Amino acid sequence: MSVTIRLQDHRRSKIGYQLGGGILLAIVVPTVIRYFFMADQEGLYQLLFTMVCSFFAMLLGVWISHSINTYPGVESTSYVVPAISTAYAILLLVLIAGRFPYNRAVLLSGWGVSIVWFFVIYSSVQRRQTLRVGIVPPCDANALQGVKGVTTFLLETPEHLPAAVDAVMADLRIPPSEWDAALADYALSGIPVYHLKHLKESLTGRVELEHISESNFGSLSPRLSVMVTKRIADFLLALSVGVVLLPFLIAVGLAIRATSPGPALFRQKRMGHRGNSFLVYKFRTMTVEDPSIEARSAAMTQDGDKRITSIGQFLRRTRIDELPQIINILRGEMSWIGPRPEALVLSQWYENEIPFYRYRHIILPGLTGWAQVNQGHVTNVEDVTEKLYYDFYYIKYFSVWLDLLIIIKTVRTIISGHGAR
16 A cells, blocks of 8 residues: 655654755855854854854754644744744843854854745745545545645545545544454554544644533643743743833823823723633723613624724734733733633623533633634624634643744734734
């Protein structure tokens, strides 16, 4: 049986080629060129030290990029610049903090050439990337319909497997008995065999509401040590950012007061961790609420909402209106990343309409989240259900790399304005 290696594994097998080319073009060539233009030999140690440091920075950049690329909906080329730049920025901070001598020209050229090289490599792979999935009946042949970069076909008999198949999808909880031996043979031959639910989750970035799903740690509750570490990181980052941005935040508050009557800050009760309500802080972007408006309607922001002020439109598009939530992060009511907290009145409505909705409160709500960067702002129950799929995916699979991906996507969202209302 001819077997095609899964695309992701195939890309990993090419990592030596990718790194080899990167090291040659981005590190060795600039170092050699700089060496021949040196006026004396005193800078040789500095030059060689920079070359070694650049090598480790490139390894770190590739590792970050490959770690991010395991998540659904990621186009490799979109994250080359952030991944490589983050690695070189870390290196630069270490060099400056340690007062190590380094060659600026070699370091800068290594960063620039690395970005160009890996962008070209990933673009080439991305253009050819198609995952061919064979589906074992009685799985739905249309289960992966609409997923970008995936081609599916129904397998008719266990004896006949097309040569050009990258993976097989089956219901491993109750596989038809006639397929038992075939599924084992596929796995032994190097063809990945996935449970239909897991494969769909990994390709779409959503966990659908068949039942409450356990986390990666095999429990409904996230691991305590991970949550404590994240809480400490949240607090330290919020404290640092709050101190740095304090003058800017005061200026924004004064601008809001000067352009429309009412307070600078908007306060609203929202549903938080473990179903406990808390008072969220945001910059006010709307006119002061009319007390005659029904609470649920007032909590919803519609397209072209006339209550939004002139400066509020800008604050919403750039997400500056969310920055006062640094207070909530410092108080332990929110995290930087997690499911967005809903207004209390909306959350209570959704809980009555959507099964398992309360489960999203198992972790701290966040200033930004997986659902926020994939779907944006929603209000009706149907869209909220779709958004909940993304929240459940984050709860089940959350990690440092997923948080990093959300941060990068959030920056792109701020620039594009997608999802702002």
